[in-house]
Amino acid sequence: MRAIKILSAVGLTVAAMFALGPEAAERRLPEPVMEPPEASGGVLVVDLVDGSTPADLESIGALIETDLEWVHPLAEDEALASGEVASYAAAMAALAGHPLVEVVESEVMLEALGYPNDPMFERQWNMQAIGAPAAWSGSARGAGVVVAVVDTGVTRVEDLEGTSLLEGASFVPGVTSAADDQGHGTHVAGTIAQTTNNGLGVTGVAPDATILPVKVLSAQGFGSSAWIAAGIDYAVDEGASVINLSLGGGYSAVIHTAIKKARAQGVVVVAAAGNSGRRGVGYPGALEETIGVSAIGPDGSLAPYSSYGKGVDIAAPGGDKRRPNGGILQNTVDGRGGHHYAEYQGTSMATPHVAGAAAVLLSEGIPSEAAERILLRTAEGAGWNEQYGNGTLNLASALGLTATQHNLYRFLLGGLFALLITQLADTRVGFRLTTSAVASSVAGGVFFLASAPLPESVLTQLLIHPLLEWPGVVIGPGWMHFPLWLSAALPVGIGFTLGAFGPTRALAAGLACGVAAHLFHGAATGTLEPWWLPTAMATSWLAVNGALAIVIGMGLAGAQHIEERGGE
Template sequence: MKFGRWLGLCCACLMALLLTACGKGSTPYDSIVVNFVNTATPSQISAIAKEYDVSLRPSSASSFARQEAIYLFDVDANHQGSTRRLMKRLTDEALIEYAHPNYQFQAAFVPNDRLYPQQWNLKAINMPEAWDISQGEGITVAVVDTGVTRVSDLAQTEFVKGYDFVDDDENPEDLQGHGTHVAGTIAQSTNNAFGVAGIAFKAKIMPVRVLDANGFGSLSDVVEGIRYAADHGATIINLSLGSRASAQLMQEAVTYAHNKGVTIIAAAGNENSNQVSYPARYEHVIAVSATGPNGEKAPYSNYGVGVDISAPGGAKTQDHPEYGILQQTINRRNPNEALFAYFQGTSMATPHVAGVAALIQAQGVKDPDKVEEVLKMSATPVRDDKQNFYGAGRLDAAKALARATGQQEENPLVLWFKDFLQYLNNNGYLNPRFWFDGGPIALVPKLLMVVGGYIIMVLIRWWLAPKRLIQSVPLVAGILLGSAGLFPLQGLAIVGAPRWPFQLAGSSLPELGTAFAQSNALNPLFASVLIPGLLMLLLLGHRRWRWGVIGLCIGMASHLLLSGSLFYEGVVWFGSSAWLGRSFLLLNGVLCLGLAYLGAQASLEQPSTATGLALRK
């Protein structure tokens, strides 16, 4: 009975912690559940009720309630401190297994907007769970764009005063449709039995027009729009715009807004380039790349150094326009006409992050650096993101809100430790991405491949000439090139420069065939005995370089044997047949091992010219 009582108490405490972590704070209850031991008699139950001056009643008329002796009594919800003490005293009674609050549960919020089922993007970021915690109350988001028209599905959305820097007036109406669509993703009027839903539908929209009816705007207007938003109470600025050129004036505006406590979020760009657009590339700006309905990078989205996080931006096709992002906007040909339209672009991905940022700020996390940290640390990481398509990962509103609520209460040291464990779990044992901006690299498998190559070298030395073989620079270089390569380089990146040189320089020979691919599957032409075999034929007679080829064979043997056994990630052209791919790698690993042995043996039979593993006399 003691075990059951303590188990029940632990469950009650865990339930309270979970409800608190989900942002409910002080979860309401007006009654207490008391579970007596099954052997308790009615007279004993009455005695307990009399002793503690509570009016116990069966929880229901069901056979389960009678059999398990489950009772309820009412309490004053305004005096939870004394109620908790009472529950503890009751739980200590030998006749009671546990006593805990009769918590109230509710269904997860699902908006009744008629077109909500078509918004795959909101489900992709787990909005239903997030809405139960926050809906963006009290937060002002500036949409610095083509302006915003208050269409019918923005009728219940609260607006604050904005400005039109294109026409220099106080009427920032949209004549293009882009800005209205963006505003809809952030705060479309929601649960109004009409149209579609928005992410932070209780947030306020500040319309700031800096782009004209064709979607173009000047640097000076965009800069003024950013400063205006920062000076007039916006705590989030959405910049679904960009340029390939950097400007000191823009960077100063971004710094100005950040210093005023504004979270700035911008589109990475739509050129399918590995260079992020400005202002997204600046420090203190959260750069957003776009994903399609399948969660993969959208074909048009920019990527690479500077991308901080990814979010749904749509990936429409001719047959599937619904793969775009659906919101209400205006008809560009007739700005007075509202319509529901599927748009796509990193412009559409950016307001997803801005909306979730508003939900985070509504929970009390206002510092822009803290908001960015919550967004990144709660994102779902994408393994093997070699080209940094996704930044920290895919946006997850529910996890972001759970993290935002917990961050205010948890010990910072404990929170850091949890973050560290989560990071190790999501990205592999140790990861250069912890220090460098770029795709994750599993450190342990790489080191094991290098160690494996060294072990193979020791074995060959033992078999051939225990007293004659030593290491040489070509041999060690060959082992490294064949086994792991200079893999830390894969995690390095320079803002504004392509990443392929680092990918190429950091790859081992077996990886060269897929150095630029997102998959870690190996190319059979490179991950085989073919290349080292050809090099052995060409360089076996060279007194120095042959030891480099022997080292290459040793390293590749280690790489292929480990890849075919412990660290198998596929072989291109072999489809989904894992056994065939594994067999191919293992066979070629054994062949490389044999080639290394034969090459070393042939070299040691020429003592007058051997300089690699042969010890000079």
């Protein structure tokens, strides 16, 4: 009977915990520091001054004793080159202060910071502005999330070759294919999920997201309300979790109804504020059910063409072509049967940044309503105003808050598991409290110290991260996904060693409960992705190992009970 009461209490508490909004503080993200990497040599990326000639390239290469080559033929205009060097430190020293050299960086260093090798990335000020590299450096890249681009269609141009792209459908009469006959839709799709880190072209916010092309706009860029509404309904039926609407006009009841239905299904609907340059947000961006997006330029101020006013929820980079490289650069069709890398500007371009960011959060296991709240709450700004809404999109901050929220849930879950099993085993209070403290710290890390003024060191990182994330800290990103690490192996090993002795048994029991909490949380949210295992098998793996870890914890608590009673 007591066990049932405890289980009920735990169940209610966990349910309440998951219903909480994200209230936790933003986690600090490491500032990029440009220093020579630890590796002695490798691929060096050299950014020469624009207009540099092949002869310049050769002379620079001679200085560092390597054959420098343009990163990509299309990158020649940007004078971005790379070559293998024996020593990073020596090469960087040789080029320091050279008048033809703007930047020298190692490919390894850039990758570690989440910087991709796409040669035109340096022109994408917009990706830097929203903190997209913070997403790329981890696993938060939109995997498994379908984003519907309800637009002029999407064509698989060269820099969408590696992107997951569904067949989609057309709702424009007389047009059977969802391919793009205009250029707008492909550009928008590129901002969301351009193939990234492929050594080609440019990047997208959520490169692992799946794009669902929904053609509702003609080659002229216009679509009737009925086509749009049908396209939105289709996107929902096809499993889209995010719908991007880089379009607008007057109010339409049929479009509004379709969007309401999408929202009722938990779909995040993002829409452009409009390009009137005046007060007054267009529809559907002005609807309560959509995230209305205004546009900023490279300097962070509202772009001159952007509409503003009631209905703007957030601002995002839409470009300002009055400035050099001030537009949003993506790969799209050129209208002559080919493709090109084109700078566009508009709230149409701002909107997919938010859609991509939503996809990133959803891929981290955050429910849609919480994802929307996080995006708006972490936007940079001082309260709502009609130009920027809640502020400017910041994906890095949104991910920081997401990580904090996950850690909070795990922290509480680990402690609850420990309290439950030690209560059931009727151990002494000291054992219960120690086990719970260890379990919470193992499951969530001492995450609330992330904003404390601690020294920047590996030890600090280990302190604030959950135990199962330690390989990512010590070895490198991704290593925490080794399946044996995401299992009950460690609790079993510690259980039969430290758990055998009274003084260290609470540590072993707490570790088992903490690991169990993290594995269960990972199974429920999809935030743990053990290598080699398909999604369904990964969930089972995590759940079974979580259960095994709990059994280990129960066994240790039982052993403690016997020892305590035996000693009386």
